[in-house]
Amino acid sequence: MPPDEATLTRLHADHAVSVYRFAWSVTKDESLAQEVVQELFLKLARDAAVITTAQSERAVIFTLTRNLALDALRRRSTREDAMQRFADELPAWFLPCADVENEETRMQITAALTALPEEQRTVIHLHVWEDLSFREIGGLLDLPTQTVASRYRYGLEKLRAQKHTLV
Structure with a gap:
């Protein structure tokens, strides 16, 4: 069940800046970090249970951010490898x-x-x-x-x- 608008607004206000900085520290890429932040808040908007059932809201948010950042890096690496294969193939x-x-x-x-x-x-x-x-x-x-x-x-x-x- 999605969270109410006030909860989502609060989550964004409380965590967006620090989540972006953390995502950037993992990805070392501004646009990729922005994508990670967007993906995180979309995930939170779709499923409030991720946060409401957690003991530490901040810990869950940073765990999700880390996982999303690593996934983004893997996707980018895969995409770059594929483009190189395409160039060769x-x-x-x-x-x-x-x-x-x-x-x-x-x-x-x-x-x-x-x-x-x-x-x-x-x-x-x-x-x-x-x-x-x-x-x-x-x-x-x-x-x-x-x-x-x-x-x-x-x-x-x-x-x-x-x-x-x-x-």
């Missing part, structure tokens, strides 16, 4: 369209993606540009993780085959 012409300065190349990429079946295009978009894992995409699309991975692989194979006609 994907053909050079397959770049996010926003990063492509050459209008002709951007149009070729858009055409290549448009030629893919919708389910493959969706998975590639969510994985490459939205940084979602196959598991997250499976949850979003209500598909098994293996199906998502297969659609991604098949889509990449079709894009690689199209590369020869584009370049």
Whole structure:
């Protein structure tokens, strides 16, 4: 059960600044620390039992903050590793369209993606540009993780085959 507005306001007033400082000390990243603070207060807004059943409100808040910060660091590391793998795995012409300065190349990429079946295009978009894992995409699309991975692989194979006609 969510807490009442007064409780949430009090929690934020009492803890937001110190939680941010703590999150920053763990992540060493301002924007990541801000995300952690936001995620913490969203978590508290959804479930008051986390705080109301605790002996020490402050201890619970800092435990949650630490866990959320470590999770954020792991996600960032995973995302960076995935981007490096993408850079190694994907053909050079397959770049996010926003990063492509050459209008002709951007149009070729858009055409290549448009030629893919919708389910493959969706998975590639969510994985490459939205940084979602196959598991997250499976949850979003209500598909098994293996199906998502297969659609991604098949889509990449079709894009690689199209590369020869584009370049």
